[in-house]
Amino acid sequence: MQPKIKFIIDKDKDFQTFENFIKESKYDTSIIDWAFFKVYPDLKEYIKKGDGKNGQYYVADINFIRTFIDNEYAKNANLIGKNMQINEEAWKKKENTYFELVSELFEEKYWPKGKYIAYATIWGVYPRFLGDKTFQIPAITKNAEFTVIVIAHETLHFIFYEYFLKNYPEYNLNDNSFFIWNVSEAFNEVIQNHPKWLKEFGIGCAIYGGRESLVKKLQKKYYRSSMIDSKKLIDDIIIEIKSSKKISIKD
Numbered sequence: 199m200q201p202k203i204k205f206i207i208d209k210d211k212d213f214q215t216f217e218n219f220i221k222e223s224k225y226d227t228s229i230i231d232w233a234f235f236k237v238y239p240d241l242k243e244y245i246k247k248g249d250g251k252n253g254q255y256y257v258a259d260i261n262f263i264r265t266f267i268d269n270e271y272a273k274n275a276n277l278i279g280k281n282m283q284i285n286e287e288a289w290k291k292k293e294n295t296y297f298e299l300v301s302e303l304f305e306e307k308y309w310p311k312g313k314y315i316a317y318a319t320i321w322g323v324y325p326r327f328l329g330d331k332t333f334q335i336p337a338i339t340k341n342a343e344f345t346v347i348v349i350a351h352e353t354l355h356f357i358f359y360e361y362f363l364k365n366y367p368e369y370n371l372n373d374n375s376f377f378i379w380n381v382s383e384a385f386n387e388v389i390q391n392h393p394k395w396l397k398e399f400g401i402g403c404a405i406y407g408g409r410e411s412l413v414k415k416l417q418k419k420y421y422r423s424s425m426i427d428s429k430k431l432i433d434d435i436i437i438e439i440k441s442s443k444k445i446s447i448k449d
């Protein structure tokens with residue numbers, strides 16, 4: 199069944215996300231810039247780079263962060279409440295169009311069960327949680343048009359993973375999570391920038407992670423037709439990613 203997105207404000211979620219990003223900085227320190235410093239430069243005093251070889255960030259005073267989040271939510275309570283309402287209304291206006299477009303790509307049975315909650319976030323990066331089908335959307339800075347794109351993007355990942363794992367059993371998620379993630383991002387990048395989608399949503403999705411040239415190549419091939427065969431596109435993406443020197447397929 200097509201999911202109904204719920205919109206929820208929960209500052210504890212943002213604290214968990216904070217801790218997750220600190221953990222993730224072991225693999226990718228740039229996430230700290232995007233998630234925290236670009237939106238709250240003052241946090242540089244409290245989030246420090248460790249001496250370890252990966253330069254993972256750490257926080258000496260986690261209670262400060264807890265209080266910081268509490269204060270931001272208290273200070274911006276009206277704004278966050280209003281923005282989440284605007285986001286919800288904007289999504290409701292677009293959801294039928296969105297589900298119609300997705301139904302051209304995947305059969306409805308591939309919508310996985312899950313919570314489908316869009317949680318507010320004050321941070322600058324919007325994570326997704328594949329396990330329970332939840333994700334975060336900007337609650338302070340960005341506009342509703344952008345948020346609709348984020349929701350479309352994350353939910354497209356959810357149905358993609360369900361389809362992919364059922365139809366490509368040779369790739370299990372544990373051993374191929376980074377590879378599948380790349381295929382999924384490339385899929386979204388081709389689809390969300392398709393003229394048909396751009397016409398409805400106004401903005402597409404950013405292409406990054408070394409996938410720029412392969413996505414461009416597939417756009418040339420697929421943008422001639424208005425109906426995209428998902429299976430064919432996914433097969434092509436797999437071939438392109440496997441032959442790409444710019445993308446590592448190892449986890």
Ligand SMILES: [Zn+2]
Pocket residue numbers: 351355383386
């Ligand atoms: Zn994505």
